[in-house]
Amino acid sequence: MNSNQATVQKLEAMRLHGMARAFKSTMTTATGSSFTTDELISHLVDTEWDDRNNRKIARLIKAARFRFPACFEQIDFSLPRDLDKNQLLRLSDCGWIERHENILISGPTGVGKSFIVQALGHQSCLYGHKTGYYPCSRLFKQLKLARADGSYLKEMTRLAKLELLIIDDLGLEAFDTPGRLSLLEILEERIGRKSTIVVSQVPVGSWHEVIGDPTIADAICDRIVHSAHRIELAGESARKLYAQRQKDAEKDLQ
Numbered sequence: 001m002n003s004n005q006a007t008v009q010k011l012e013a014m015r016l017h018g019m020a021r022a023f024k025s026t027m028t029t030a031t032g033s034s035f036t037t038d039e040l041i042s043h044l045v046d047t048e049w050d051d052r053n054n055r056k057i058a059r060l061i062k063a064a065r066f067r068f069p070a071c072f073e074q075i076d077f078s079l080p081r082d083l084d085k086n087q088l089l090r091l092s093d094c095g096w097i098e099r100h101e102n103i104l105i106s107g108p109t110g111v112g113k114s115f116i117v118q119a120l121g122h123q124s125c126l127y128g129h130k131t132g133y134y135p136c137s138r139l140f141k142q143l144k145l146a147r148a149d150g151s152y153l154k155e156m157t158r159l160a161k162l163e164l165l166i167i168d169d170l171g172l173e174a175f176d177t178p179g180r181l182s183l184l185e186i187l188e189e190r191i192g193r194k195s196t197i198v199v200s201q202v203p204v205g206s207w208h209e210v211i212g213d214p215t216i217a218d219a220i221c222d223r224i225v226h227s228a229h230r231i232e233l234a235g236e237s238a239r240k241l242y243a244q245r246q247k248d249a250e251k252d253l254q
Contacts, residue, residue, distance in 0.1 A: 018051025019044045060125040066133050067168075070118040081111045081235035091120065091229065094127040096195065097164055102228040103197040106204060110237025114168055117199050121166050129163040136170045140179040147178060156182075160189045164197065171202035171210040180216045187223040198224060 004027045011020035022044050026035065035043065072092050077085045091103070103120070105113050117133075124131045134142075146152040159165060165186070175183065190196050202210055204225055211217035 016048055018048040021051070022047035056128065057125055060128070060131060061122065064121055064125060064131040064133050066118045066121060067114065067135070068118065069122075070115050071122050072119045075116060075119055076112070076238070079112065079235070079238055081107070081233045081238070083112075083116075083231070083233060087229070087231065088116075092123055094124055094129065096229065097124060097127070097129050100190075100192055100195055102195055102224050103231065104204060104225065104228045105197065105199045105231045105233070107201065107231075107233030108235075108237075109201055110239055111233040111235055112238045113199050113201070113233060115238075116231070117166055117168060117197055120197065121164065124164045130161065131164040131166070132159065132162045133166045133168065135168050137173055139167060140175075140182060143182045144178055156185065156189070159186060160194070162194065164195045165190065166197045166199070168199045170198050170200040171207070175211050177213070180211050180213055180220070183211075184216055184220050184223075187220060191223045196224065198228075204230075 004023075008020050008024050011017075011023060026040065026043065072088075075083075075088065077083060077088075096103070103117075105117055107113050121131050121133050143152065143155060146155040187196065200207070200210075204221070207221060207225075208214060208217040211220060
């Protein structure tokens with residue numbers, strides 16, 4: 001075994017996989033001889049850093065449990081749905097997460113709310129923020145089960161550690177007493193400390209009816225509505241519009 005092979009094995013044993021791969025590639029190509037010592041070290045370190053960063057992002061995206069893959073570049077700003085491109089571009093740098101700010105997204109069924117919020121969640125992962133995506137019904141059913149088996153505090157602690165919590169489809173089902181209390185507790189724990197995105201097809205002005213208890217509804221709205229970035233969408237279903245575009249394209253080809 002020559003010294004280069006031994007070096008690669010040692011790097012892999014130390015879990016420096018990016019550096020090992022870069023070193024092996026450099027030594028087996030003509031580029032190796034063109035590097036100065038400091039350039040070679042810089043190249044190896046940069047490759048290892050990129051490798052670790054990419055693995056971290058992949059772990060964050062997997063842990064977020066998005067319903068489908070969506071990224072910011074895929075957002076269709078051409079659809080007529082009152083989406084403010086400049087506002088979304090300002091949010092894309094995730095500075096609002098570092099400032100512990102919140103976002104509310106509302107609009108009718110089919111206008112692309114879930115896609116937009118998951119694209120923002122994906123962007124959060126790219127910036128290294130621990131993110132969790134939850135359809136509202138799943139989240140509160142999970143918390144109800146946690147109350148029953150004694151793991152409620154553990155679940156709430158786990159949610160509190162998320163730098164970005166996404167609650168999608170709030171309002172599809174009316175809240176019961178445990179659900180509304182859990183929502184208040186989640187928001188109370190996160191206000192000013194972590195960021196939250198709430199997505200709903202119910203207009204914010206009608207949240208009191210969905211939440212149920214006027215006092216708790218006031219407390220919930222006070223903690224998230226008044227200081228949040230608001231994205232209020234309108235228009236027809238995106239699926240319907242895409243289907244019409246497809247039909248028009250097929251007619252043009254005939």
